[in-house]
Amino acid sequence: xxxxxxxxxxxxxxxxxxxxxxxxxxxxxxxxxxxxxxxxxxxxxxxxxxxxxxxxxxxxxxxxxxxxxxxxxxxxxxxxxxxxxxxxxxxxxxxxxxxxxxxxxxxxxxxxxxxxxxxxxxxxxxxxxxxxxxxxxxxxxxxxxxxxxxxxxxxxxxxxxxxxxxxxxxxxxxxxxxxxxxxxxxxxxxxxxxxxxxxxxxxxxxxxxxxxxxxxxxxxxxxxxxxxxxxxxxxxxxxxxxxxxxxxxxxxxxxxxxxxxxxxxxxxxxxxxxxxxxxxxxxxxxxxxxxxxxxxxxxxxxxxxxxxxxxxxxxxxxxxxxxxxxxxxxxxxxxxxxxxxxxxxxxxxxxxxxxxxxxxxxxxxxxxxxxxxxxxxxxxxxxxxxxxxxxxxxxxxxxxxxxxxxxxxxxxxxxxxxxxxxx
Numbered sequence: 309x310x311x312x313x314x315x316x317x318x319x320x321x322x323x324x325x326x327x328x329x330x331x332x333x334x335x336x337x338x339x340x341x342x343x344x345x346x347x348x349x350x351x352x353x354x355x356x357x358x359x360x361x362x363x364x365x366x367x368x369x370x371x372x373x374x375x376x377x378x379x380x381x382x383x384x385x386x387x388x389x390x391x392x393x394x395x396x397x398x399x400x401x402x403x404x405x406x407x408x409x410x411x412x413x414x415x416x417x418x419x420x421x422x423x424x425x426x427x428x429x430x431x432x433x434x435x436x437x438x439x440x441x442x443x444x445x446x447x448x449x450x451x452x453x454x455x456x457x458x459x460x461x462x463x464x465x466x467x468x469x470x471x472x473x474x475x476x477x478x479x480x481x482x483x484x485x486x487x488x489x490x491x492x493x494x495x496x497x498x499x500x501x502x503x504x505x506x507x508x509x510x511x512x513x514x515x516x517x518x519x520x521x522x523x524x525x526x527x528x529x530x531x532x533x534x535x536x537x538x539x540x541x542x543x544x545x546x547x548x549x550x551x552x553x554x555x556x557x558x559x560x561x562x563x564x565x566x567x568x569x570x571x572x573x574x575x576x577x578x579x580x581x582x583x584x585x586x587x588x589x590x591x592x593x594x595x596x597x598x599x600x601x602x603x604x605x606x607x608x609x610x611x612x613x614x615x616x617x618x619x620x621x622x623x624x625x626x627x628x629x630x631x632x633x634x635x636x637x638x639x640x641x642x643x644x645x646x647x648x649x650x651x652x653x654x655x656x657x658x659x660x661x662x663x664x665x666x667x668x669x670x671x672x673x674x675x676x677x678x679x680x681x682x683x684x685x686x687x688x689x690x691x692x693x694x695x696x697x698x699x700x701x702x703x704x705x706x707x708x709x710x711x712x713x714x715x716x717x718x719x720x721x722x723x724x725x726x727x728x729x730x731x
Contacts, residue, residue, distance in 0.1 A: 313435065316663030319364050320671065328365055329668055332372025333675040339373075340380020340392045343706050347377020347393065351638040355645065363646035363661050368668035370642050374635055375427060375672040378578060378614055379680065382419045383687055386412060386607075388702065394579030395614035398586035402599065402606030409602050412688045416680070417548045418604045419611045422560060424677040426612035429564050430571070430619025431669045434626070485510055522706065525699050556608045559589050567613035571620020577633030578614035578621075585613035619669075626654060626662060 320326070332354070339350040350373040358366030381396030386403035399419065406415035461479065488499045489509025500506035563585040570581035589609035590599040599606050617633070624630040629650030631637035643650050648658055655662050 312659050312663045313666060315660060316665075316667040319660060319664040320368060320667040325365050325368050325668075326671070328369040329372040329672050330675055332369040333376040333672050333679060336373040336376020336378075337380035337383075337676070337679060338376075340377045340396075341383040343384060343390050343392055343702070347374055348634045348638060350377045351635055351642070355638060355642055358642065359645060363648060363658075364664040364668075366646055367639075367642060367661070367665050368672075370639060371665060371668040372672040372675070374618060374639070375615075375669065375676050376679075377635070378618055379423045379427075379611075379676050381614075382416075382423065382611055382680075386415045386419065387687060390702065390706075395577070395582055395617070396610065397579070398582040398610035399607055401586065401610075402601070402603050403610075405600070405602030406604070406607070411602070413684065414548055414604065415607055416684045416687065418553075418556070418607045420677055420680045420684070421553060422556075422563075422608045422611040423615045423680075424673060425560060426564050426567060426615035427618055427673040427676070428670070430568050430616040431666065431673065432619075433568060434619040434622050434669075435663075435666050437623075485515070522703070525703055529699070552604065556605055559592075559605050559608050560612050562588060562592065563609045563612035564616040567616025568620040570613070571617030571633070572623050577635075578617035581613040581617045582610040585609040622669075625650065626665075628652060629654070 336350050351370055378395050381392030382399050384390040384392045385396040385399035386407050389400050389404040391397045391400055403415045488506055490497055490507050497507055566585040567581045586609045589605050590596045621633045621636045625636045631640050640650055
């Protein structure tokens with residue numbers, strides 16, 4: 309294994325491939341930071357570009373997009389209370405209050421370190437135990453998925469705060485919205501009112517844009533004479549003592565385990581993992597009342613779990629040919645596009661390419677952390693922009709992101725069907 313990984317690094321460590329990984333990570337961070345533009349979109353748009361590349365170079369670009377797209381969501385989540393991706397929903401709960409208190413630098417530091425370590429642990433686990441963990445995921449059936457659904461519903465009690473009736477009402481509304489679309493058994497359209505666009509139900513990203521972005525803009529707009537948040541940029545601290553990081557060590561371990569476990573299960577991904585990890589961190593905390601008011605533990609739980617879900621989602625893809633989330637579904641098409649047959653024999657028959665992909669993931673994870681740390685001071689300066697200038701720009705980006713989502717979804721369906729036809 310070590311010899312294969314060294315060979316994989318040897319295949320990746322060329323100037324052209326390194327630049328592809330760096331470019332993919334930068335582009336992924338941009339997509340992740342704009343509400344409505346996700347890692348799935350980034351991979352879908354760039355997938356045709358990789359057609360003429362060597363498999364290692366093409367997949368390295370896609371790995372950079374994956375890492376950057378998931379991690380980029382923390383930027384608007386902390387600064388603007390807008391989850392850039394579904395994986396960063398829980399980051400808004402404590403990241404934004406920290407920024408409001410003038411501790412945006414602290415929030416970014418915890419988020420970046422947690423993202424880096426969560427991704428690092430999951431990638432190493434992917435390298436070491438992909439085949440056995442993939443077999444475990446394959447054993448999950450209706451009973452196990454039903455148990456996960458029930459467990460997810462019980463999290464309402466933890467996330468409701470002081471008003472449980474409001475939490476239950478929000479949960480019932482969520483169940484109601486989830487019922488729109490084709491029935492899972494007979495594909496009969498439910499509550500679509502004859503509108504074909506509702507056949508697949510509500511897409512998560514436009515719903516998040518409406519709930520978080522548009523609602524926040526309207527709340528600010530209704531406050532006449534609202535003064536923009538005045539933050540003294542020079543007084544913001546970016547360095548966090550090692551002691552504070554170590555205080556969250558068990559939170560990190562637990563959140564990484566949740567992220568990897570949820571990521572392995574096909575069709576779930578980081579959007580669920582970050583909420584479950586956040587609820588687990590709150591329930592295990594000695595001061596649960598601080599969650600939602602600006603505590604680093606909430607940021608650590610969310611960002612560790614959503615990046616840990618990356619390696620987890622790749623485990624069933626690499627070992628069984630089963631995508632763990634929407635991004636890995638696109639990566640499945642990328643493997644087929646480059647003549648690689650996903651499944652149990654993928655690692656055995658294409659060891660050099662697969663370990664090259666693992667090496668690209670590790671390098672992209674490092675690039676992600678470095679780029680976020682380098683750009684952190686620039687991101688924080690967004691707080692000094694008057695909101696009457698910033699919010700209209702955000703509104704335009706939200707509308708564009710929701711519109712682009714429709715086009716990219718059609719592209720995803722086309723490439724995925726193409727991959728299935730080739731297999």
